[in-house]
Each structure stands twice: as structure tokens, then as C-alpha cells.
Amino acid sequence: EINVYINDPIRSKFSLYWKNSDLYCLKGVVKRAFSIQATSAPIERVFSQAGIIMSPRRTSMNEEVFKSLVFLRVNQNMI
Incomplete structure (x- = not known):
């Protein structure tokens, strides 16, 4: 599906493209990655995981390792 998307010459508005897309696996990833959260609960979970x-x-952990660990912990369901 990634190759189909990359080679697709038809580009419309981002939301319209994915609404009408037949790329079901990628569509699910896009929906999860680009959806807007309606509450502050997700950021509260990030701070909780960081703690x-x-x-x-x-x-003694450096900042980059800390950022990477928080990112991986918060996004582990997408990996």
C-alpha cells in the first residue's frame, strides 16, 4: 500500500484523499496518527509515563535517551 500511495499522481486535500482512499491499512494508521484529541487525557498519560x-x-539518563524512551512508551501500541 505504501508504494501505491507514493506512486499515486492524484493528490487532493489531505482529508478528502484519505476519506475516499482504498488503502485500508494505511488509512487506519493515518487516522490514528493525525486525529485531534478532544480531551487533555493523552498529554496527562504522557506526563505520567515520563514520571x-x-x-x-x-x-544520569541524558535528554535524548529520555525523549526516546517516553516516545516509545507512549507510542508502543503503534509499533
Whole structure:
């Protein structure tokens, strides 16, 4: 499906393209990745996960490793 999308010469508005698309697997990924959250609960979960990751045992962790761990933890259901 990725190759079909990349080679598709017809490009319309982003939302219209995906609404009418037959690329069902990619459509699901796009819907999850680009949907707008209606509440603040997702960011609260991010801060909660960040607090769990940054424990007293991990005080020497550098910023990039911390960011990567938070990103992976929060997005593990998409991997």
C-alpha cells in the first residue's frame, strides 16, 4: 500500500484523499496518527509515563535517551 500511495499522481486535500482512499491499512494508521484529541487525557498519560521513566534510579539518563524512551512508551501500541 505504501508504494501505491507514493506512486499515486492524484493528490487532493489531505482529508478528502484519505476519506475516499482504498488503502485500508494505511488509512487506519493515518487516522490514528493525525486525529485531534478532544480531551487533555493523552498529554496527562504522557506526563505520567515520563514520571515513571524518570525514576530516582535513572538520574544520569541524558535528554535524548529520555525523549526516546517516553516516545516509545507512549507510542508502543503503534509499533
